[in-house]
Amino acid sequence: MAFMICKTLEACSLLPKENCMKILLIGASGTIGRAVHALLAPRHDIVTVGRSSGDLRADFTQPETLQKMFEAAGQVDAIVSTAGNLHFGPLSEMTAEQFNTGLQDKLLGQLGQRWLRDGGSITLTSGVAATEPIRHGANASTVNAALNGFVTGAAVELQRGLRINAVSPTLLTESAEAYGSVFPGFETVPAARVALAYQRSVEGAQTGKVFEVI
Amino acid sequence: MAFMICKTLEACSLLPKENCMKILLIGASGTIGRAVHALLAPRHDIVTVGRSSGDLRADFTQPETLQKMFEAAGQVDAIVSTAGNLHFGPLSEMTAEQFNTGLQDKLLGQLGQRWLRDGGSITLTSGVAATEPIRHGANASTVNAALNGFVTGAAVELQRGLRINAVSPTLLTESAEAYGSVFPGFETVPAARVALAYQRSVEGAQTGKVFEVI
Numbered sequence: 001m002a003f004m005i006c007k008t009l010e011a012c013s014l015l016p017k018e019n020c021m022k023i024l025l026i027g028a029s030g031t032i033g034r035a036v037h038a039l040l041a042p043r044h045d046i047v048t049v050g051r052s053s054g055d056l057r058a059d060f061t062q063p064e065t066l067q068k069m070f071e072a073a074g075q076v077d078a079i080v081s082t083a084g085n086l087h088f089g090p091l092s093e094m095t096a097e098q099f100n101t102g103l104q105d106k107l108l109g110q111l112g113q114r115w116l117r118d119g120g121s122i123t124l125t126s127g128v129a130a131t132e133p134i135r136h137g138a139n140a141s142t143v144n145a146a147l148n149g150f151v152t153g154a155a156v157e158l159q160r161g162l163r164i165n166a167v168s169p170t171l172l173t174e175s176a177e178a179y180g181s182v183f184p185g186f187e188t189v190p191a192a193r194v195a196l197a198y199q200r201s202v203e204g205a206q207t208g209k210v211f212e213v214i
Numbered sequence: 215m216a217f218m219i220c221k222t223l224e225a226c227s228l229l230p231k232e233n234c235m236k237i238l239l240i241g242a243s244g245t246i247g248r249a250v251h252a253l254l255a256p257r258h259d260i261v262t263v264g265r266s267s268g269d270l271r272a273d274f275t276q277p278e279t280l281q282k283m284f285e286a287a288g289q290v291d292a293i294v295s296t297a298g299n300l301h302f303g304p305l306s307e308m309t310a311e312q313f314n315t316g317l318q319d320k321l322l323g324q325l326g327q328r329w330l331r332d333g334g335s336i337t338l339t340s341g342v343a344a345t346e347p348i349r350h351g352a353n354a355s356t357v358n359a360a361l362n363g364f365v366t367g368a369a370v371e372l373q374r375g376l377r378i379n380a381v382s383p384t385l386l387t388e389s390a391e392a393y394g395s396v397f398p399g400f401e402t403v404p405a406a407r408v409a410l411a412y413q414r415s416v417e418g419a420q421t422g423k424v425f426e427v428i
Contacts, residue, residue: 145363
């Protein structure tokens with residue numbers, strides 16, 4: 001499979017070993033996923049994962065597909081999830097199932113750790129609604145805050161030098177037209193700038209950190 | 215029923231109407247619940263709720279018992295939950311069900327709003343682990359952060375002047391002997407001091423606020 005061989009052997013030979021990682025990029029076809037891919041692919045092997053596209057397929061609402069995806073990918077150096085699934089709707093009409101939408105991302109932290117090589121990292125995606133409420137965003141605030149809390153709590157438990165962080169971006173410049181009315185007056189950030197936070201998490205040394213990009 | 219009549223008519227007559235509230239106190243038999251009761255009972259009607267004690271019974275893991283409890287209580291001015299149910303255990307062995315322990319508290323925000331009089335309030339309980347991780351506390355960090363996020367997100371959606379806040383205490387002085395080893399070096403706070411934060415939430419004007427007591 002393409003992702004089993006470092007795509008950039010030439011570049012890698014100029015860099016320390018840890019700069020040529022095998023990275024599982026979940027949500028690779030999204031706006032953030034594409035920006036992360038553009039930033040990291042020149043120096044790393046990226047295995048793209050999506051619900052309906054990518055090297056491998058997985059659906060977060062079906063944990064068994066995550067398990068199969070991990071088995072197919074084998075050992076990796078980093079797991080990056082940019083797949084943010086949230087439910088937007090009035091609080092008073094929200095079902096328990098809708099409320100749990102997005103919380104499945106924490107499964108990556110639980111299932112993923114056994115597929116990481118020593119010193120590997122997990123990077124999840126939360127968002128600005130964790131602390132900045134928006135209309136019909138009770139689920140977004142709850143889930144984003146929960147993921148930040150999960151990263152805080154899980155980081156101290158991981159073994160073998162494994163790390164876990166979250167990236168919490170505000171509204172993307174690329175999404176301003178579609179979602180600007182939900183985030184009135186919010187300054188936007190281009191996905192390329194958000195991608196830098198994933199690089200910090202994957203290639204850096206921090207753990208239990210929420211990288212806010214606002 | 216005792217709680218249908220203001221227990222403190224004499225005291226109430228000296229105070230503005232809003233100082234004699236009917237307050238649903240869930241988790242009334244716990245350390246925090248007893249302190250909140252001691253602080254608020256002299257000036258308000260308190261309806262105590264517990265899993266196995268209190269004026270009314272409810273079990274958070276069975277949403278239908280919450281519904282019945284609300285029906286039995288009727289309209290109230292404030293809902294206070296000091297019932298913090300968390301799962302402690304190694305992250306790698308935690309099941310999805312264990313992970314969702316404690317998240318049921320948000321149901322109070324959803325179900326409870328229709329039982330509140332105009333201007334009424336909901337006060338939930340999170341905890342210091344939301345931002346300060348502890349061993350085997352991935353669930354505690356996730357759930358506490360989620361409840362803080364829920365309060366942030368739900369506050370902007372409530373109608374009729376309804377308010378929602380959370381109180382986030384650190385380790386109680388009363389719990390130091392039992393749980394001190396889980397929170398090494400944490401300064402403790404007496405439950406009586408924590409109770410003040412519930413008073414601020416119930417009698418004050420703020421909404422979407424996490425009152426940290428550390």
